[in-house]
Amino acid sequence: MSILNIFSQVEISHYIYLSTVLFCIGLFGVLFRRNAIILLMCIELMLNAVNLLFTAFSSYMGDSDGQIFVFFIMVVAAAEAAVGLAILVLVYRNTRSTDVSFLDQLKG
């Protein structure tokens, strides 16, 4: 039994709006910030917004496939964070900064 019978009181659209707002906050962070570590954190925020939406749909429809997908997204996010932070350490070692605006060497 759940603590609160959320399904009778909250519509799925409220979860859609909540995840959309979270996703857009993450997108704003990716566009606005320059610190590479904060960019990675904003990507995690966007992934979590999608996870929340997957779980909401899965629970409302009574189908556990969505929750399996959330599990896989978490796995991929963990791998992405590990490789991304390793790249970040490498960038810091070369440029002595994590500012992404310095990474314009390929522009020519």
Place this chain on the structure above:
Amino acid sequence: MMQNLPIPFLVLSFLTILSALYVVTSKNPVHSVLALIFTFFTISAHYVLLNAQFLAIVNLIVYAGAIMVLFLFVLMLLNLSKETEPVKSNWWGISAAITAGCLLLIITAAFQVSGEAVAKNPVEGIGLVKALGKVLFTRFVVPFELTGILFLASMVGAVLLGKREKGNDALISKEELNG
């Protein structure tokens, strides 16, 4: 529209959005990491409300436990806890806000048009380990094994990237000697 919602859902949603905003706007990266951990806690509480107990625990362990500790560790390693980020011009923030606001508007409008397409059919106990494990090890066993390969690849990649190369080291020390 908002009045009929239960109090726990409203409080959790506001806390989630406020802490997510603090992640984005905070100048100090350590405060951002802590706010993001708080956001993950509130999202886990949402999972509990949605009857997804396994995901709530896994979210706490994997995200708030492992990934965010990795972030904090890198912050401490690179000594970035100071407020070193240069201030951007206002135009940058305004254009980023307009872009994100446009996306918010478009998605919201799309859901307004599509309406209530989901039938409510909640089933008791699909979020428990027993039910999810059965699905994971029967229908999704091949993707589950592939995630093992993905983890191996990312582990090798992270170790390879993090390894200090000897030639590179010599180059840096030569430059430092000259400079």
